[in-house]
Amino acid sequence: MTTLTEALASALTRHADHAFGLMGNGNAHLIDALTKRGMPFSEVRHEVATVASADAFTRVSGKLAIATSTYGAGFTNTLTALAEAAQARTPLLLVVGDAPSTGPRPWDIDQELAAAALGVRTYVVGVDDVDYVVDRAVKAARRRRSPVVIAIPYDQVTAVVPEPAAQGIDLNDPSTMRDLAAATMSGAAASHSAAAPASYRPETEATSTEMTTAVQTLVAAERPVVLAGRGAWVSGAAPQLAAIADQLGALTASTALGRGIFANQAFDLGITGGFGQEAAMQVLAGADAVLVVGASLNQFTMRFGELFGEGTKVVRVDIDQVAPPKTAHHIDYQLLRGDAVEVLTSLSEGIAAAQTAPGTWREQVAGLEPGGALRSLDEGSRAEGGLCADGRLDPRAVAARLAEMLPEDRHVTSDGGHFIGWANMFWPVASPDRMIMVGTAFQSIGLGFSTVAGVAAAAPDSTVVLSTGDGGGLMAIADLETTIRTTKSCVVVVWNDGSYGAEVHLYGVMGLDEAPMRIPDVNFAGVASALGATGVSVRSLADLDALDAWREAGAQGTILLDCRISNSVVAPYQREIQKVNGLEVD
Numbered sequence: 001m002t003t004l005t006e007a008l009a010s011a012l013t014r015h016a017d018h019a020f021g022l023m024g025n026g027n028a029h030l031i032d033a034l035t036k037r038g039m040p041f042s043e044v045r046h047e048v049a050t051v052a053s054a055d056a057f058t059r060v061s062g063k064l065a066i067a068t069s070t071y072g073a074g075f076t077n078t079l080t081a082l083a084e085a086a087q088a089r090t091p092l093l094l095v096v097g098d099a100p101s102t103g104p105r106p107w108d109i110d111q112e113l114a115a116a117a118l119g120v121r122t123y124v125v126g127v128d129d130v131d132y133v134v135d136r137a138v139k140a141a142r143r144r145r146s147p148v149v150i151a152i153p154y155d156q157v158t159a160v161v162p163e164p165a166a167q168g169i170d171l172n173d174p175s176t177m178r179d180l181a182a183a184t185m186s187g188a189a190a191s192h193s194a195a196a197p198a199s200y201r202p203e204t205e206a207t208s209t210e211m212t213t214a215v216q217t218l219v220a221a222e223r224p225v226v227l228a229g230r231g232a233w234v235s236g237a238a239p240q241l242a243a244i245a246d247q248l249g250a251l252t253a254s255t256a257l258g259r260g261i262f263a264n265q266a267f268d269l270g271i272t273g274g275f276g277q278e279a280a281m282q283v284l285a286g287a288d289a290v291l292v293v294g295a296s297l298n299q300f301t302m303r304f305g306e307l308f309g310e311g312t313k314v315v316r317v318d319i320d321q322v323a324p325p326k327t328a329h330h331i332d333y334q335l336l337r338g339d340a341v342e343v344l345t346s347l348s349e350g351i352a353a354a355q356t357a358p359g360t361w362r363e364q365v366a367g368l369e370p371g372g373a374l375r376s377l378d379e380g381s382r383a384e385g386g387l388c389a390d391g392r393l394d395p396r397a398v399a400a401r402l403a404e405m406l407p408e409d410r411h412v413t414s415d416g417g418h419f420i421g422w423a424n425m426f427w428p429v430a431s432p433d434r435m436i437m438v439g440t441a442f443q444s445i446g447l448g449f450s451t452v453a454g455v456a457a458a459a460p461d462s463t464v465v466l467s468t469g470d471g472g473g474l475m476a477i478a479d480l481e482t483t484i485r486t487t488k489s490c491v492v493v494v495w496n497d498g499s500y501g502a503e504v505h506l507y508g509v510m511g512l513d514e515a516p517m518r519i520p521d522v523n524f525a526g527v528a529s530a531l532g533a534t535g536v537s538v539r540s541l542a543d544l545d546a547l548d549a550w551r552e553a554g555a556q557g558t559i560l561l562d563c564r565i566s567n568s569v570v571a572p573y574q575r576e577i578q579k580v581n582g583l584e585v586d
Helices: 004-013 028-036 047-061 079-088 111-117 130-144 174-184 187-191 208-220 230-234 238-248 278-285 340-354 395-405 420-426 448-458 470-475 477-486 501-508 524-530 541-552 572-580
Strands: 018-021 041-043 065-069 092-098 121-124 147-153 224-228 251-254 268-271 289-293 313-318 332-337 410-414 463-469 489-496 534-538 557-564
Touching: 004 028, 004 092, 004 130, 004 147, 018 028, 018 047, 018 448, 028 041, 028 065, 041 448, 041 477, 047 065, 047 079, 047 092, 047 448, 047 477, 079 147, 092 130, 111 121, 111 147, 121 130, 130 147, 208 238, 208 289, 208 313, 208 332, 208 340, 224 238, 230 238, 238 251, 238 289, 238 340, 251 278, 268 278, 289 340, 313 340, 395 420, 395 541, 395 557, 410 420, 410 448, 420 463, 420 572, 448 463, 448 470, 448 477, 463 470, 470 477, 470 489, 477 489, 477 524, 477 557, 489 524, 501 572, 524 534, 524 557, 534 541, 541 557
Parallel strands: 018 041, 018 065, 065 092, 092 147, 121 147, 224 251, 224 289, 251 268, 289 313, 313 332, 410 463, 463 489, 489 557, 534 557
Antiparallel strands: none
């Protein structure tokens, strides 16, 4: 005799590699069944971390993960992280308890409608269709590159699943399966073909004429740049990107989420946008042609429209029908739809046939040498001990010092907030899967601690480095305990400026009352120590020596650096936000 949750757990273990959950009435039996079947399981302390950790796990490993919570309040607690995963196009399975099939109770909500509002589909399992519904949900998650919800009606949790022969279902009969899909899949999911492929393909692909035009544009360029985003990394196109950059003699650059995709950093301009080095961005603005691959070209990447110069020819490769970016100048824009590897391979072949010799522009650009004008960053008041006029640390000096001290084998995960520029500007990463920013797609804060268990599960032998602010840190502090418990080696950097910095540097500058934007100093080091970590209050650069000592002792366990930084230092990307809002700030 097999129950629905036992059958569900068996089906899930065929598709997913790790589960993250918080137990409640609606999913207790499922968690028990998953663990009995050998599914690796990480417990978290807040439901939002079930999804945030599953999201981070997939971004690092490329494998599918399960998040699970109970119904009602447990489900609603997942919604911010679920919205982030939907915006970031992360496939994952959120398996939740739901209202009984006989009808909702006073504490139930329409969970399908709530998920649909985020663009997330719901699949309801029943005793007659567990395997089919799970397979269907997994295919949809992978094809659409999206989270999906699998719902368990509460009164069906321990219901007995009939033996296959007793079900009377011919799994080889397409018409039967279509009828079953219409009967069991909820909402919009029921209207889609049961024969949908497991891998996503664009509805239309670049034509030969479009490819020829793109090749001509790139070969004719005198100052070419290749710009890559996370989509290029996910597609596995790094080798093709490098080959085309070599053919064109192009400089390279990346978005924040694509950082590290180019193994050859000798001709790399770094991150585009407000996290980038100003002189390098000026060089990029002078490019006459830019090949953009798998990058969203959002307002931050585009420097609010200022990234490309007047008349730049932009050839963009994406699997989706993406709109031209908003620019401050006229650009010549062409979109090539298709898989990045396939499109770039065709482009490379076309370039080889059309070229008489490889391009040489990148070899003529000065300042790319180590310490050159296109490499050096403003390290703040490091020469004066790293302190600002208010007696607190300059975050640039802290970030620069940490760059020298953090373990080389690391995965960085970042919360959202004003401080996001420091890690992105000062801490190099080896590849895009080693910099995780869960929260930026939905522009949320408070998901930092919530991601750590996922990163640790995906890369158990690497040091997890969390970068978080005091505001977001307080929102997620329940999962500081999870961080300590689930990591072998972890460094938590809290940028503690006693404020919600992004609001202070925008709405405070506008003249709004700053009292609600301020946070009384919180002793994060003391909280961490109480929970079993090594807590360090960092009030001078010398206090960071504790990280050296921790690393030299084996880099085991969790060390939290409570960095008391000055609120007076504004990140460059925040300056761009001030400018676009009409604020002239010195």
